[in-house]
Amino acid sequence: xxxxxxxxxxxxxxxxxxxxxxxxxxxxxxxxxxxxxxxxxxxxxxxxxxxxxxxxxxxxxxxxxxxxxxxxxxxxxxxxxxxxxxxxxxxxxxxxxxxxxxxxxxxxxxxxxxxxxxxxxxxxxxxxxxxxxxxxxxxxxxxxxxxxxxxxxxxxxxxxxxxxxxxxxxxxxxxxxxxxxxxxxxxxxxxxxxxxxxxxxxxxxxxxxxxxxxxxxxxxxxxxxxxxxxxxxxxxxxxxxxxxxxxxxxxxxxx
Amino acid sequence: xxxxxxxxxxxxxxxxxxxxxxxxxxxxxxxxxxxxxxxxxxxxxxxxxxxxxxxxxxxxxxxxxxxxxxxxxxxxxxxxxxxxxxxxxxxxxxxxxxxxxxxxxxxxxxxxxxxxxxxxxxxxxxxxxxxxxxxxxxxxxxxxxxxxxxxxxxxxxxxxxxxxxxxxxxxxxxxxxxxxxxxxxxxxxxxxxxxxxxxxxxxxxxxxxxxxxxxxxxxxxxxxxxxxxxxxxxxxxxxxxxxxxxxxxxxxxxxxxxxxxxxxxxxxxxxxxxxxxxxxxxxxxxxxxxxxxxxxxxxxxxxxxxxxxxxxxxxxxxxxxxxxxxxxxxxxxxxxxxxxxxxxxxxxxxxxxxxxxxxxxx
Numbered sequence: 001x002x003x004x005x006x007x008x009x010x011x012x013x014x015x016x017x018x019x020x021x022x023x024x025x026x027x028x029x030x031x032x033x034x035x036x037x038x039x040x041x042x043x044x045x046x047x048x049x050x051x052x053x054x055x056x057x058x059x060x061x062x063x064x065x066x067x068x069x070x071x072x073x074x075x076x077x078x079x080x081x082x083x084x085x086x087x088x089x090x091x092x093x094x095x096x097x098x099x100x101x102x103x104x105x106x107x108x109x110x111x112x113x114x115x116x117x118x119x120x121x122x123x124x125x126x127x128x129x130x131x132x133x134x135x136x137x138x139x140x141x142x143x144x145x146x147x148x149x150x151x152x153x154x155x156x157x158x159x160x161x162x163x164x165x166x167x168x169x170x171x172x173x174x175x176x177x178x179x180x181x182x183x184x185x186x187x188x189x190x191x192x193x194x195x196x197x198x199x200x201x202x203x204x205x206x207x208x209x210x211x212x213x214x215x216x217x218x219x220x221x222x223x224x225x226x227x228x229x230x231x232x233x234x235x236x237x238x239x240x241x242x243x244x245x246x247x248x249x250x251x252x253x254x255x
Numbered sequence: 256x257x258x259x260x261x262x263x264x265x266x267x268x269x270x271x272x273x274x275x276x277x278x279x280x281x282x283x284x285x286x287x288x289x290x291x292x293x294x295x296x297x298x299x300x301x302x303x304x305x306x307x308x309x310x311x312x313x314x315x316x317x318x319x320x321x322x323x324x325x326x327x328x329x330x331x332x333x334x335x336x337x338x339x340x341x342x343x344x345x346x347x348x349x350x351x352x353x354x355x356x357x358x359x360x361x362x363x364x365x366x367x368x369x370x371x372x373x374x375x376x377x378x379x380x381x382x383x384x385x386x387x388x389x390x391x392x393x394x395x396x397x398x399x400x401x402x403x404x405x406x407x408x409x410x411x412x413x414x415x416x417x418x419x420x421x422x423x424x425x426x427x428x429x430x431x432x433x434x435x436x437x438x439x440x441x442x443x444x445x446x447x448x449x450x451x452x453x454x455x456x457x458x459x460x461x462x463x464x465x466x467x468x469x470x471x472x473x474x475x476x477x478x479x480x481x482x483x484x485x486x487x488x489x490x491x492x493x494x495x496x497x498x499x500x501x502x503x504x505x506x507x508x509x510x511x512x513x514x515x516x517x518x519x520x521x522x523x524x525x526x527x528x529x530x531x532x533x534x535x536x537x538x539x540x541x542x543x544x545x546x547x548x549x550x551x552x553x554x555x556x557x558x559x560x561x562x563x564x565x566x567x568x569x570x571x572x573x574x575x576x577x578x579x580x581x582x583x584x585x586x587x588x589x590x591x592x593x594x595x596x597x598x599x600x601x602x603x604x605x606x607x608x609x610x611x612x613x614x615x616x617x
Contacts, residue, residue: 056457079460080259090455092271094278099271106267107459109259146455 005032007067007154007185008053014061015048015209022048024209025062030154035176035186037200039193044206046189047087050156053187054084067153080108083147083155087162090143093132097123097142100131101149108150121145121175137168144175154185161195166244173199194241264461268469269476272443276477282439286481290431294424294489308352308381311335311342316357320364323357325388332384346370352377355385376557421496424489425579426552428482429572432514433546435478437539440522443470445532453616463616475515482511498586506582506589514575517599520606527613546572571602 008030015023023045030036038046051057053064055075064071066078091100101114118124121141126134134142140160147155157176161169169192176199180186190196196203197217204214213220276282310332312323326332335342335351345351346369356367366385370378447453447470456466486507489495497503525538549556549563550572556564567573578595581587589596 054458056454076259076460076462079458082458084455084458086451086454086458088451090451092275092452093450094275095271099274103267103271104459106270107264107456107461109263109460150459 006030007032008036008187009065010049010053010062011064012062013049013052013059013064015045015052015057016060021209023052023059026206026209026211027062028204028211028214030185030187031202032153032185033180033183034201035180035188035199037196037203038187038189038206039191039196039203040189040206041191045209046206047158049206050158050187050189054082054156055079056084080150081153083150083152085140085143085147085155085157085160087158091131091146094130096128096130098127100142100146104146104149110150112149117145117149118142120148122171137164137172140164140168140172141175144172144179148179148184152184154187155179157186157188159189159191161190161192166241167248167250169195170245170250259460261462261465264459265465265469265472268456268461268466269472272470272473273476276439276443276473281442282435282477285438286431286435286478287484289434290427290481290485291488293427294420294485294493308377308384309333309335309350310353310355310381311337311345311351312355312357313339313342315339316355317359317364318357320357320359321392322364322366322385322388326355326384329384332381343369353381355381420489420493421584422555422580423553424485424493424495425583426550426576428485428511429514429550429576429579430543430547430552431481431485432478432511432575433518433543433572435474435481436515436518436520437522437525437543438535439474439477440471440519441525441529441535441539442532443474444523444526445529445535448616449532457616471516471519474519475512478515479508479511483508495583497583503583503586507579509589510575510579510582513596513599513603514571517571517603517606520603520610523610524606524613527610527615546570549573551576569598571599574598574602 006029010029011027012025013023013027014021014025026045026049038049040046048057052059052071053066055071055078059071067081069077071078092103095103097118098114101112101117105112105114115124115127118127121144123138123142123145126138126142131139131142144155144157144160147157160176161172164172173195176186176188188200200217202214202216203220204211205220206212213223215223308331310326312318312326312334316323327334335345337345342351342354346354352370354369356369358365358367366389368378368382368385370381444453453466457463483504486495486497486504490497497507521542522539525535525542529535529538546552549559549567550570551567552572556567556573559567574595578587578592578599581592581595585591
């Protein structure tokens with residue numbers, strides 16, 4: 001499924017805010033058609049890195065190419081082929097979802113089937129609801145719908161599952177896998193390691209502006225085991241989350 | 256691939272922003288409710304009183320002459336009758352503008368006018384009326400002299416009735432445009448920054464100036480809908496004068512658009528200066544309140560002390576109010592109000608130069 005085509009190339013990327021170095025000379029590639037996870041604690045530089053690739057932020061040094069275009073030369077061409085989900089809101093609160101989709105179809109200069117778009121994220125019942133009336137999970141799903149409007153080659157999702165309940169998270173995972181299966185590359189940041197393990201084809205772990213390691217989740221686990229690491233407690237065949245999901249079901253909730 | 260059309264993107268922002276504005280209670284209150292309440296209040300209070308000079312003729316006057324008759328029939332002059340001591344007391348209090356004493360002498364009639372220093376303007380106005388009447392009567396009394404002009408049967412003072420609403424409505428309209436422009440623009444851009452709506456726009460291919468244009472366009476359309484509503488209601492419900500009908504209405508609307516664009520510039524300045532939402536109202540009030548009080552919104556700026564008037568006359572809202580009153584009541588066209596337009600233009604240049612310096616995207 002994952003091609004060897006490098007759709008995003010980052011070389012020696014630097015970002016400084018005054019004396020503070022948020023991103024410290026990182027290099028990595030994202031391959032076409034994969035789900036690439038950027039992991040790390042708060043303040044590690046994930047969002048800054050993402051926003052530089054999205055052409056929302058100026059870099060202090062290094063090079064970034066998206067689909068062969070440099071962020072220095074072609075920011076507007078890059079914006080046409082990417083979809084961006086921001087960590088926090090970003091929509092007129094008092095507009096309903098259909099109206100917001102009209103706005104974004106205008107902003108991207110594309111004509112879309114709004115109901116189909118809402119259906120793809122399970123919000124067809126909320127077409128006439130105002131954005132501010134949505135629950136956290138619904139807001140995230142709607143946000144993802146707007147990232148898909150221009151049929152992008154890459155979508156960027158910044159902590160899309162933070163604050164969601166287990167059902168909403170799982171259903172968002174299905175949604176994200178579906179996006180990848182349609183041939184779109186996904187770049188995602190998260191705090192949840194179970195999520196990264198389930199979802200990502202490859203992950204990079206960031207700490208203090210540097211990428212500490214980068215590989216498939218499996219390979220990273222094997223590398224750790226190879227050093228002689230053992231978990232202190234034996235893992236059972238299921239965990240508490242499995243119990244929770246088993247009891248409360250998989251359905252999307254209007255939480 | 257089709258070429259990306261910035262205009263289409265801009266119009267979609269304008270539409271979304273307009274929808275968002277119509278759902279914001281504060282925008283509706285500022286643009287429509289406030290001016291309408293003032294107009295309703297003044298519409299009802301002021302309906303009876305046009306601008307008139309209040310005059311009494313004293314008891315010893317000769318009332319069988321032509322001057323008296325003409326005064327009595329003049330709609331701009333209201334004649335009162337009372338005892339002499341009462342009318343002089345009224346003159347002192349400013350309830351009367353002047354007292355006329357008409358005396359028959361050998362050579363003819365002499366009118367002696369007593370005015371007070373409280374009502375200087377109306378006193379002067381009344382003296383002017385008397386002088387015109389006298390000069391006409393004198394001319395009429397000289398039938399043997401061939402004059403190139405005849406003034407025979409012309410009524411002396413026409414005086415279109417200048418109703419309170421004709422003064423109040425343009426002032427309220429101007430103030431509504433000022434608050435819509437300043438508060439609306441300042442809050443909208445601050446909110447867009449805070450809710451990250453503008454950041455989400457940045458992630459789409461629209462260029463930044465088109466985002467501002469789209470937002471501005473929606474405010475202008477909203478403001479003009481409010482203005483047309485106020486003008487229409489004022490005209491049909493309270494007899495607001497628009498002398499050339501629809502042409503005056505359209506001139507008024509163009510003036511409103513110009514005023515709104517300039518006032519929005521103040522809004523951009525406030526939005527650039529304010530660090531957060533709570534800093535907006537004081538800054539915005541600093542711009543709107545002085546103009547509300549000093550720009551002839553409720554009463555003519557001639558009521559202010561002499562040292563204050565030059566300042567009043569420099570405020571942008573004063574120019575807009577004056578221009579709107581000249582257009583609606585006197586039927587002035589754009590050429591007649593070029594001074595006001597020029598002054599507004601200068602304000603526009605100053606404000607937008609400041610706004611572009613201060614405007615922050617994040």
